[in-house]
Amino acid sequence: MKGKFIAGGAVIAATLAYMIYAGVTQSTVYFVTPSELRAAPVVGKAYRLGGLVQAGSLTWEPRSLDLSFALSDGKVTVPVRHKGTPPDLFGEGRGAVVEGSWTADGYFKASLILAKHSEEYKAPHDGDATGGRDLIRTLQGEGR
Amino acid sequence: MIPELGGAAAIVALALALWGAVVSAIGARTGRPALVLSAQHAALGVFVLVTACFALLTYAFLTFDFSVRYVAINTNLGTPFYYRITGVWGALEGSIILWTWMLALYTLIVILRHRESAHEFYPWVLTVMLSVMAFFLLVITVAAPPFARLAPVPADGRGLNPLLEDTGMITHPIALYLGFTGVTVPFAFALAALITGRVGDAWITLTRRWAIIAWYFLSLGLLIGGWWSYHVLGWGGYWAWDPVENAAFMPWLTATAFLHSVMVQERRRMLKLWNISLVIITFGLTLFGTFLTRSGVIASVHAFTQGAIGAFFLSFLALVLLTALGLLAWRWDALGAQGELDSVVSRESAFLLNNVLLVAAAFTVFFGTVFPLLSEAVRGVKMSVGAPFFNQVNVPLFLALIFLMGVGPLIAWRRASPDNLLRSFLWPVVAGGAAAALFSALGVRSALAVLALALTVFVAATIAVDFSRATRARLRMGERLLPAMGGLLRRHNRRYGGFIVHLGILIVTLGVTGSQAWSVQIETTLRRGEAAELAGYRVRFDGLTATEESNHFKVAGAFTVSNGRVIGILRPAKKFYPQEQSPIAGVDYRLGLGEDVYLVLGDFARDGSQATVKLQVNRLVSWIWIGGGVLTLGALLAILPDRKKPA
Numbered sequence: 001m002k003g004k005f006i007a008g009g010a011v012i013a014a015t016l017a018y019m020i021y022a023g024v025t026q027s028t029v030y031f032v033t034p035s036e037l038r039a040a041p042v043v044g045k046a047y048r049l050g051g052l053v054q055a056g057s058l059t060w061e062p063r064s065l066d067l068s069f070a071l072s073d074g075k076v077t078v079p080v081r082h083k084g085t086p087p088d089l090f091g092e093g094r095g096a097v098v099e100g101s102w103t104a105d106g107y108f109k110a111s112l113i114l115a116k117h118s119e120e121y122k123a124p125h126d127g128d129a130t131g132g133r134d135l136i137r138t139l140q141g142e143g144r
Numbered sequence: 145m146i147p148e149l150g151g152a153a154a155i156v157a158l159a160l161a162l163w164g165a166v167v168s169a170i171g172a173r174t175g176r177p178a179l180v181l182s183a184q185h186a187a188l189g190v191f192v193l194v195t196a197c198f199a200l201l202t203y204a205f206l207t208f209d210f211s212v213r214y215v216a217i218n219t220n221l222g223t224p225f226y227y228r229i230t231g232v233w234g235a236l237e238g239s240i241i242l243w244t245w246m247l248a249l250y251t252l253i254v255i256l257r258h259r260e261s262a263h264e265f266y267p268w269v270l271t272v273m274l275s276v277m278a279f280f281l282l283v284i285t286v287a288a289p290p291f292a293r294l295a296p297v298p299a300d301g302r303g304l305n306p307l308l309e310d311t312g313m314i315t316h317p318i319a320l321y322l323g324f325t326g327v328t329v330p331f332a333f334a335l336a337a338l339i340t341g342r343v344g345d346a347w348i349t350l351t352r353r354w355a356i357i358a359w360y361f362l363s364l365g366l367l368i369g370g371w372w373s374y375h376v377l378g379w380g381g382y383w384a385w386d387p388v389e390n391a392a393f394m395p396w397l398t399a400t401a402f403l404h405s406v407m408v409q410e411r412r413r414m415l416k417l418w419n420i421s422l423v424i425i426t427f428g429l430t431l432f433g434t435f436l437t438r439s440g441v442i443a444s445v446h447a448f449t450q451g452a453i454g455a456f457f458l459s460f461l462a463l464v465l466l467t468a469l470g471l472l473a474w475r476w477d478a479l480g481a482q483g484e485l486d487s488v489v490s491r492e493s494a495f496l497l498n499n500v501l502l503v504a505a506a507f508t509v510f511f512g513t514v515f516p517l518l519s520e521a522v523r524g525v526k527m528s529v530g531a532p533f534f535n536q537v538n539v540p541l542f543l544a545l546i547f548l549m550g551v552g553p554l555i556a557w558r559r560a561s562p563d564n565l566l567r568s569f570l571w572p573v574v575a576g577g578a579a580a581a582l583f584s585a586l587g588v589r590s591a592l593a594v595l596a597l598a599l600t601v602f603v604a605a606t607i608a609v610d611f612s613r614a615t616r617a618r619l620r621m622g623e624r625l626l627p628a629m630g631g632l633l634r635r636h637n638r639r640y641g642g643f644i645v646h647l648g649i650l651i652v653t654l655g656v657t658g659s660q661a662w663s664v665q666i667e668t669t670l671r672r673g674e675a676a677e678l679a680g681y682r683v684r685f686d687g688l689t690a691t692e693e694s695n696h697f698k699v700a701g702a703f704t705v706s707n708g709r710v711i712g713i714l715r716p717a718k719k720f721y722p723q724e725q726s727p728i729a730g731v732d733y734r735l736g737l738g739e740d741v742y743l744v745l746g747d748f749a750r751d752g753s754q755a756t757v758k759l760q761v762n763r764l765v766s767w768i769w770i771g772g773g774v775l776t777l778g779a780l781l782a783i784l785p786d787r788k789k790p791a
Contacts, residue, residue: 004488009500016504019537020511027533031516031526048528062669062747062756084667085746085756088718089726099530
């Protein structure tokens with residue numbers, strides 16, 4: 001009796017090990033910096049690329065949903081293209097992590113953008129509130 | 145002054161907890177009840193002091209005491225009243241206080257319930273629970289002091305993380321922490337069983353209901369977390385295999401395994417070592433989860449706080465595991481099985497397989513979660529496995545578990561006869577097969593979806609077979625139908641509570657299958673008056689409005705949704721909080737039994753002329769929440785005291 005259970009356990013363990021192995025090899029994503037990616041880009045490999053969105057590089061075309069920007073680590077930059085709305089915490093000069101792959105055309109095609117949330121304590125200042133009221137004014141002005 | 149009182153209360157509570165833990169152990173060793181009584185008083189004192197800590201912190205929130213750093217960071221003058229209260233546990237320091245308070249509450253209830261009934265275990269249970277409490281009080285006094293002052297005192301605070309301004313965030317942490325801390329009770333009894341050497345059924349009988357209570361709250365916490373993710377985060381899903389979610393899911397899996405394996409020990413006196421190990425692992429996973437979420441060791445959208453807390457939790461986890469391993473080795477001889485497995489086709493082997501699969505799933509989730517750390521440490525390459533990994537490995541495991549959910553409760557103990565198999569499973573197998581044929585004929589293309597649905601029907605049929613068989617037996621005894629069914633639920637509340645939990649899981653499975661297989665979405669930019677179409681729905685953009693709320697500015701779009709006729713107007717928004725670097729999405733949706741229309745406002749033109757939206761039609765998601773409700777009802781039924789034996 002015991003033999004059967006040991007054999008069964010071994011089969012389950014082997015199956016699980018294989019499933020984990022297959023899962024890992026198929027869905028591993030490599031974390032790279034712009035320098036690391038530039039040094040040895042492999043077309044089609046899944047990367048997670050982290051860096052700062054370079055000032056002046058961001059363009060967003062609402063009608064076609066084309067988003068493009070450059071991620072920088074201070075040394076080199078990588079051009080990134082994405083189709084979709086920039087996420088809430090995304091913007092120039094901020095940190096961002098993109099997931100996707102390097103293309104043969106020389107840009108990084110992002111399928112997912114994760115903006116980085118800063119944990120720094122930041123006291124609210126009047127400028128922010130003015131911005132909000134400004135927004136209300138423009139929208140109401142338009143409505144009339 | 146008030147904050148200093150809070151800090152002092154925590155220090156005194158720490159001293160009392162340590163005192164209680166030590167004297168209770170000495171009392172048990174030397175047989176001096178006076179010492180155990182002293183520990184009991186210490187535990188009561190700890191409860192009062194931690195309650196005071198919690199009350200004082202709440203007071204600081206309600207009075208906007210921005211001289212307290214934690215208050216200044218997590219609230220501001222515009223924060224609505226309710227969120228000033230929930231802000232208390234909106235971040236690390238307050239969460240630990242809430243956690244400790246719950247632990248103190250559980251200790252109090254254990255004292256009230258078990259000081260007479262659990263004689264030989266009781267002093268050691270006190271020792272373990274007070275030691276765990278001492279650890280959390282140490283965190284409060286040293287690593288994450290909630291009452292630390294801020295100088296200079298700011299005129300206004302930063303404010304709660306806007307994502308937490310939601311009713312789900314009031315209840316989700318409470319439920320989850322009640323689950324996490326609840327695991328401490330079975331853990332304390334398991335260690336007490338090892339220390340006293342009484343590793344038989346006694347500790348299991350005493351803690352069975354405690355385990356179900358912890359499981360109930362863990363389940364509730366996971367469900368509310370999923371609901372929060374779905375209706376607040378605005379990515380359209382309810383589960384992302386985020387490390388924070390995994391942190392709560394792993395102990396749920398091992399606790400589920402424990403709830404099943406105890407039945408084998410009660411019935412067949414096997415799996416003693418396994419059961420004690422499962423409780424220890426579950427407790428370890430609750431600490432590990434806190435370590436994961438609070439140390440910032442894995443970057444995650446949920447990990448709001450980072451700090452020196454990681455070392456504390458990791459050290460305590462190591463201490464717990466080493467102590468437990470030492471005790472297991474010490475009592476090794478007593479942990480052998482008294483029963484033997486008779487046949488592969490039997491209930492005990494179905495339960496055993498269920499346990500192996502649940503633990504395998506927990507291991508998979510653990511592996512996937514720590515994979516980035518492992519690869520970085522071992523190979524120096526940082527990489528991760530995402531949702532595809534978790535789905536690929538776990539989906540087969542969960543499908544097998546659902547199959548066993550049908551087999552386990554009906555198959556005979558010891559050795560199932562062909563007659564038993566035929567009587568129990570003929571109709572369910574036929575029903576499952578018919579369902580598979582039907583769904584294929586209806587054009588369900590995904591083989592996985594067909595399999596999941598067929599298994600769901602199979603298991604539902606086994607529950608129906610069992611319930612109708614038991615009801616018929618009672619009808620033959622002359623009872624009427626409804627009293628017979630009610631009597632079954634009440635007299636065999638554990639068994640039928642379990643069945644109702646299974647039913648809930650099936651309904652959740654239906655929701656998950658449907659939403660994964662049939663949901664659709666588009667992302668598009670609309671000019672005013674323009675409409676997008678998806679799955680028979682037309683969504684027209686009518687314009688934007690902006691308003692000033694108490695603590696934020698809100699820009700909301702108006703979108704008319706119709707499918708032939710007008711269904712309603714959805715108003716997804718973007719909320720601009722002064723303390724945040726960028727806006728927070730406010731999702732709007734229309735929930736339905738068949739499908740939800742779910743709309744997220746992305747970008748918009750400042751003159752209100754156009755807006756970018758993500759439109760989703762999510763199928764059957766509501767059944768996840770409905771199934772969750774059924775599941776928790778079943779767990780509540782199982783928690784009710786046994787009525788089988790007349791008192």
